[in-house]
Amino acid sequence: MSKGIDRRQATRLLVAAAAGTVAGTPTWALGQAPRYFEWRPCGAGHVAIGGGGNALLWPTPFGAVLIDTKIDALGSTMRREAEAVAGRLAAVIVTHHHSDHAGGIPAFSADLPVHSQSRGVGRRVVAGRELKERFVGGVPDLMERLLADAPQRVAALVRADIQAYARAVGRRDVQSFAANVTFKFEDELEAGDDVIQLRHSGRGHTDNDAWVRIPEANVLHTGDLVFNGTHPFIDVDTGATTSGWQRSLSEIIEACDADTIVVPGHGEVTDVEGVRAQWEYFERLREAVQAGIDAGRNRKEVIAAVPPFFAQLPERHAAENLDIVFDELGG
Numbered sequence: 577m578s579k580g581i582d583r584r585q586a587t588r589l590l591v592a593a594a595a596g597t598v599a600g601t602p603t604w605a606l607g608q609a610p611r612y613f614e615w616r617p618c619g620a621g622h623v624a625i626g627g628g629g630n631a632l633l634w635p636t637p638f639g640a641v642l643i644d645t646k647i648d649a650l651g652s653t654m655r656r657e658a659e660a661v662a663g664r665l666a667a668v669i670v671t672h673h674h675s676d677h678a679g680g681i682p683a684f685s686a687d688l689p690v691h692s693q694s695r696g697v698g699r700r701v702v703a704g705r706e707l708k709e710r711f712v713g714g715v716p717d718l719m720e721r722l723l724a725d726a727p728q729r730v731a732a733l734v735r736a737d738i739q740a741y742a743r744a745v746g747r748r749d750v751q752s753f754a755a756n757v758t759f760k761f762e763d764e765l766e767a768g769d770d771v772i773q774l775r776h777s778g779r780g781h782t783d784n785d786a787w788v789r790i791p792e793a794n795v796l797h798t799g800d801l802v803f804n805g806t807h808p809f810i811d812v813d814t815g816a817t818t819s820g821w822q823r824s825l826s827e828i829i830e831a832c833d834a835d836t837i838v839v840p841g842h843g844e845v846t847d848v849e850g851v852r853a854q855w856e857y858f859e860r861l862r863e864a865v866q867a868g869i870d871a872g873r874n875r876k877e878v879i880a881a882v883p884p885f886f887a888q889l890p891e892r893h894a895a896e897n898l899d900i901v902f903d904e905l906g907g
C-alpha cells in the first residue's frame with residue numbers, strides 16, 4: 577500500500593478482506609474463556625480497558641476493526657480476546673506510536689493491515705529495536721507486575737502469551753513493530769456502507785496522532801488527544817505542542833454533536849464535553865503560565881504556583897506540563 581500519500585485515499589481494505597471468509601455472528605455471548613482486559617460494551621462495539629490505552633473494537637460486515645493494541649507484550653492476549661469477542665479481525669488502526677497504544681502491533685502486522693499516520697512508522701521501528709533488547713534473557717519484571725492482580729486462570733494464559741512473545745521478539749524484523757499501511761492527513765476504511773475515517777490534524781500529543789471516527793454510529797476514538805480526568809502527557813520529544821493539540825481538539829469538536837460517544841486514550845468513555853474539557857485544560861494552563869511570566873516570575877516560581885484547577889487532577893505530569901508551557905510561551 578502506498579505510503580505518505582498527501583491526499584484523501586479510500587483504501588477499501590475491509591472489502592478486500594471480505595473476499596476471504598465473511599465473519600460469522602459476533603461471539604459476544606461466547607465469553608467463557610477468562611479475560612485479561614475488561615471488555616465494556618460501547619455502541620455496537622466494545623472498549624477494552626486495562627494494560628495500556630483504551631482500545632475500541634468495532635464490528636463491520638466484513639470483520640472487526642481494532643483501534644489500538646495495548647502494550648507490546650500484551651499484543652497476543654489482545655488479539656486472542658478481540659477475536660473471542662468479535663470474531664475475525666479485518667484491520668487494525670493505531671492512534672499514535674506510544675507503546676501503550678501501538679506496542680501490540682507485532683501480534684497483528686504479519687497477516688492484517690495495520691494503519692497509522694506515516695510518522696508513526698519510524699518511531700515504532702526505533703521502539704522495536706529497543707524491545708528486541710529489552711527481552712533478551714527473559715521477561716522483564718514489569719510484565720510480571722502486570723499480572724499481579726489478575727485472577728489465576730487469566731494470569732496463566734497471559735503469562736504463556738508473554739513468554740511466547742519474549743522467545744520470538746529477538747528474531748523479529750523491526751518493521752513488524754510498525755504499521756504496514758500509512759496515511760498523512762486522511763484515510764478511510766470502507767466495508768459496504770460502513771465507513772471508518774482516520775484523521776491527522778497536525779502536531780498534538782505527538783507528531784503522529786490519528787483520531788478515528790465512525791460516522792454512522794456517531795462514535796469517535798481520540799487516541800491520546802484526550803486524557804479524561806488526568807493531566808495529559810505532552811510528548812515534546814516527539815513533536816507535541818499545546819497549541820497544535822488545541823487545533824486538533826477543535827477539529828474533533830467540530831466532528832461531534834451532543835450524542836457522539838467519545839473514547840479517550842485514557843480515562844472513562846465520554847462525549848464532546850470531555851473533548852472540550854481537554855481544550856479548556858490547555859487554555860487555562862497557558863493562561864496561568866502567561867500570567868506568571870507577565871508578573872515577572874521565573875520558571876521555578878511559575879511551576880511552584882500551581883493553578884487552582886489542578887486541584888481536581890492527580891499530580892502526575894502537573895509540574896512537567898507547567899514547565900513545557902513555560903518554554904512554549906517563551907518564558
Ligand SMILES: [Zn+2]
Nearest residue numbers: 672674781800
Ligand atoms: Zn500517548
